[in-house]
Amino acid sequence: MTDKPLKETARTTMEWGEVEKYIKQAANAFEAYRLCPKSRRANFLRQIAREIGAIRADLVETSHRETHLPEGRLNGEIDRTINQINLFAAVLEEGSWVNAIIDTANPQRTPVPKPDIRQMQLPIGPVCVFGASNFPFAFSVAGGDTISALAAGCPVLYKAHSAHPETSVLVSGCIERAAGQMNMPNGVFAALVVTREVSIQVITHPSVTAVAFTGSFSGGKALYDAAVRRPVPIPVYAEMGSINPVFLLPDRLKHHADATAAGLVASNTMGAGQFCTNPGLMVMLQSPETEQFLAAYGKQLAEQTCHTMLTPGIYDAYSAGIKHLKSIGELSILAEGKTDKLLSDTAVPIAFRVRGTDFLRNSALREEYFGPASIHVIAEDNAELLEIANMLDGQLTAGVWCTDDDIESFSPLFRILERKAGRLMINGAPTGVEVCHAMVHGGPFPATTDARSTSVGTQAIYRFTRPVSFQNYPEKLLPVELRGDNGSDIWRKVDGELTKKSL
Amino acid sequence: MTDKPLKETARTTMEWGEVEKYIKQAANAFEAYRLCPKSRRANFLRQIAREIGAIRADLVETSHRETHLPEGRLNGEIDRTINQINLFAAVLEEGSWVNAIIDTANPQRTPVPKPDIRQMQLPIGPVCVFGASNFPFAFSVAGGDTISALAAGCPVLYKAHSAHPETSVLVSGCIERAAGQMNMPNGVFAALVVTREVSIQVITHPSVTAVAFTGSFSGGKALYDAAVRRPVPIPVYAEMGSINPVFLLPDRLKHHADATAAGLVASNTMGAGQFCTNPGLMVMLQSPETEQFLAAYGKQLAEQTCHTMLTPGIYDAYSAGIKHLKSIGELSILAEGKTDKLLSDTAVPIAFRVRGTDFLRNSALREEYFGPASIHVIAEDNAELLEIANMLDGQLTAGVWCTDDDIESFSPLFRILERKAGRLMINGAPTGVEVCHAMVHGGPFPATTDARSTSVGTQAIYRFTRPVSFQNYPEKLLPVELRGDNGSDIWRKVDGELTKKSL
Structure with a gap:
């Protein structure tokens, strides 16, 4: 944040040098952020929700002016955004989302001993999120993409949408204040005011590890095409619309x-x-x-x-x-x-x-x-x-x-x-996408670039994780979720059976 | 299968017309195969394992001649392949792998009623599998890629590896006999003897919905590049090796x-x-x-x-x-x-x-x-x-x-x-990849083209599925796994809690 007036901050396109600085900060923040306890991540999310609630009137006024959407709808969208953030915080606190799978060793097995192998989901790295024009809150700065990435343990580089620039600055401020108050690593979130060309430069930067987008087919497909042609391709979760038959x-x-x-x-x-x-x-x-x-x-x-x-x-x-x-x-x-x-x-x-x-x-x-x-x-x-x-x-x-x-x-x-x-x-209208565990807001191409995922609901977190196995690891090197003592009381699949028991 | 001698069958490159016929058969088989009860899919897999066991001596002799790998190793690899097939059959029989998630309705909720939403994993369609040179059984015809795709409910088009063509024909025969005995839909599996160029034609055919590959970086990357440039891009799971530091x-x-x-x-x-x-x-x-x-x-x-x-x-x-x-x-x-x-x-x-x-x-x-x-x-x-x-x-x-x-x-x-x-x-050597629930045989690019997945272990099944939500669906239209009565006794997440209870 700067001391410039809102209107000016919201519309001043950043130079590449400044953008690159934020990318580097996100890359540096990743290690500290992914290792900070899940409860601290949850507190960070809840604080973002509180900060948004605290400036609700300002947000409604600004976004109404920018988007022409009715105030009732915008208030409802803020409710939904806050609920969504708190839902992800609850998922982090419950903890089973890491999908812990443990296969215990059998040193007596012939012809070769069976090793101890334990798997869980780990975050992948900085994610570039593109905000949508039509949801200034729920699919924008602190919307589902940003929050699911932050929940997963990934820093977010947010590309602000030009349809509601001042609203974006206000919500970015909420995340930045929450990050400060909760002592999150510097660089865990940054809003970028950039041209379309520069946004392509962002997603082709080596430190960026995934892209989330909601918008048009041409916009989403351009990001996909750029990402798959990188020397190191990265996943693109572009939700590009649909005719919803x-x-x-x-x-x-x-x-x-x-x-x-x-x-x-x-x-x-x-x-x-x-x-x-x-x-x-x-x-x-x-x-x-x-x-x-x-x-x-x-x-x-x-x-x-x-x-x-x-x-x-x-x-x-x-x-x-x-x-x-x-x-x-x-x-x-x-x-x-x-x-x-x-x-x-x-x-x-x-x-x-x-x-x-x-x-x-x-x-x-x-x-x-x-x-x-x-x-x-x-x-x-x-x-x-x-x-x-x-x-x-x-x-x-x-x-x-x-x-x-x-x-x-x-x-x-x-x-x-x-x-x-x-x-x-x-017998129901397709509009109104419930934020819950069972929601799939996704679908086969061209609706999205990745049908294996959803951008709404708690399963969205898995867009920004990958499974990692630890073989014959000593307790102290294992993430807490995979240790013998199931201290966080999460569901784990142990030798094929779901259980909350410790080993 | 034809009546031609093994040697000839194994080495006669197919014309595109024949290949296209198999692709169409796979596309036609998909609907019947995905809807057949999971227990029948499991029986099909178990029968494949039995057929392989029944011709073990022939398989060892042929593959030893073709690959020069020691007979002890080949016997061990057949054991591993059979165990892997039976493990996937057990996963299907247990049933919880579909990841059933149910959020029940709340018609009284304000401002809008909460709908009933239920999610599970469904298979994506025909998968093209490329066999590996170095594992004539475990990563070839009836290897992990083929079996996880068949387990998921996807027909398989198998591109035979030229390093062990006769072994491929023998194992293909096992799958084909099992499919016949278990009354699987015609086209659920086909082995293709094709050139590299024609294999690219296969993966760019509109009916093919995913690619699995184990081999070199250049081979895997060529498939990835072709698949992401399709009018409808499809996922590529190419395991391209590694220096394993x-x-x-x-x-x-x-x-x-x-x-x-x-x-x-x-x-x-x-x-x-x-x-x-x-x-x-x-x-x-x-x-x-x-x-x-x-x-x-x-x-x-x-x-x-x-x-x-x-x-x-x-x-x-x-x-x-x-x-x-x-x-x-x-x-x-x-x-x-x-x-x-x-x-x-x-x-x-x-x-x-x-x-x-x-x-x-x-x-x-x-x-x-x-x-x-x-x-x-x-x-x-x-x-x-x-x-x-x-x-x-x-x-x-x-x-x-x-x-x-x-x-x-x-x-x-x-x-x-x-x-x-x-x-x-x-303190262990990387060779020897355990087939179990917790294994990740995958990793960030360039080790693979998709770090979100594994090609070994039961989680491999999710490479060939996608989540689908059913909103306000009547019982009789729902897949059995999502109905109120949890007749198959699987774990489901109901309103956020894992349970085996019926609704």
Whole structure:
């Protein structure tokens, strides 16, 4: 932090020399930080949460000004961010997350004695985190990526998003104050205000060991391409969005057309549609029930107005995307939201309809149009509906709205979707990603660059660790979690059995 | 299998059309195979083990002829392979490996109800496995990569290694017979006899979802580079070898110079030194004890002879590498094995010595010379020894031979090595990789292309799975492992607590 005014600090692009200094500090901080007791790491996280809570009013005011997101939503996002931080602190305190596995020795075994081998997860090193435009708190400075990396024991180099620079400085200050108060090693966290080009330089620096990103496909893929071409490649966890297909089955629509439409219109337009999990694609069967649903959906959407989008650039991209969709002959407009008295850069919600055969032929319809837009695909029959499911790219989420009867009639659909997405849901909107142990916010490419992971929920910590085995190690050299005495009372797999017993 | 003689079948390179047919069969097999009950998968694995046991004599005879490895070693490797297969079968039968995580709903929660979310690991799809030259059984057709992929629920396309083609056909036959007897889906396994170029075509085929490889850096890195440049990138688990540094500390050498030398000479020369975990680099302090160790090591090595190497190509590479090392002025020869009456392509064990400063300056000394060679680095003082540890690349293993006194004097060394390798060991040779739950046979690049994984031990299964969340799913659509009734009696994390209780 400097003494410059917030506005200036937030927008002064750093020189490479300064950036490099922070990278070196992070590399130096790693050894001390990874070795500091997990309880101290937990205290550090809890203090970050307290610091954020302490300046909540300031954060809401600043982020509202910067992002145009409603204050209620921003307050909710701060709650979520604080809960997420405290959840990771609790995971550290409970301690079993290190995945301790112990196979004891058997010196009598023939033909060769069995050694003592003990494994646990260790942190990998400094992580470069890229903040998202659409969540100034939950996926930004002290969001899931930063907190899961810090929980794992990795210093964080945070690339601030230009959509909310002042908010970033304020939250960075929270982390820096918490680090100071909890005597964390110098360099455990740094916020970088850099250009896109310099951010590539950061992730190709030898001291950086992983990348976490939430944003566009082009942004995430550029980071991936740079990281895998390094002399020493590093993992990239880029969450790049998705069209989040939703299948609306006939019996469900027959009985609940209006309620289904209401749920999906709200999910489409909330936050001006600026969610990675926005349901951008809906697939249904040609039928009177489908027409009933579409009429209800269209009517409800026509009554919606959105707020100003996050940035002029995002608005321009949305407008260009909608213009392109409008130019496609096979698409017809199902409904548009209100267009009178709009503030500048305000997205107009829109929904298109298209026949299944036309959808299958046009790959542009499988792309994400970030904002309150949706494409409604009308399949001619069950086979075409399954064909559409089969040809989908990897997704963050996929959903089905259905009754028990529908489940019987469309059973192959559920198996297909298991191969397409990170999170599957029944009769629910994809927006609203619960922060919990079981969450997967991830999915096959192009939804992310690494389907083996999640960026939300406690399992996110494993993105920044690797397993290490210790063979025939004396007690005093072992990490505490692997010693004979299970002093921290964690779950361990000992000779194949989960137990909390000491050896 | 065809009716052609073994020799011909083993060496007839397949046309792309045939290869593509097997890829399509694997893709088609995936859906049926992933959904077949885990107990049936376990029975399939156990049957593979039985089939291998049933033709053991034939396998030993054939592989000995092809690889020149001693029959005792080959018999031991078959034991290990069978044990490994049965261990994975046991993991499937126990069932907890799917990592079931359940967060139950709370409809009363404000401001939004908490959904029911359940996560588990699901298989990713067909895996292309590349066999190793140096383990015709344990890292080849029915080796760890194939078996962990089959255990996970993934069909396997196996690229046979040209170092032991007839052995490959015999073991492939075991898998194919087991698949037939256990009614596995057609295409669950296929052995491919293809050129290196065609193997790249295989891994860039859209239906292939992961790659597992054990071999050279150049081979593994070529696969990695091709896989990350696919339109849809896929994970590559390439184990590319290592120099497996061993630090020999002064108090250990003072008291156990001869025994330490005996352990390391055996580890260096066993199997003609053709192990990924061969201790190719030894680092010690300039001292009378070190000279005593080096004298013992040199004397013992001079008495060693090795057998013919695996292939003429491997022998040529070893010879060229040793010739290069002999040309480096700063290296002196510590000892060479016997050279009289050698069979063709027989590696001569050799050990070099070099000063720490010279080692630090010459990156060629940090490369792997696959065979019975080692480089002994004499550091001038503790600081230089630690500097050498610090500049090491990623390794499969790193070891320290030490006493309690040494541990006190060199405590920073152990922390440095934790960041360098997948497996760390005290007072033991790195060769001999135990197949168990806690093993990590992996490590930071360039030892592997993915440090987050292991290719040996039961954790290897997670290379071929990804987590999937099910939100508000009805019981009947959930995989059995996630249903309310914990019928398979597996460990699950329910609302943050590990339990075997039903909901």
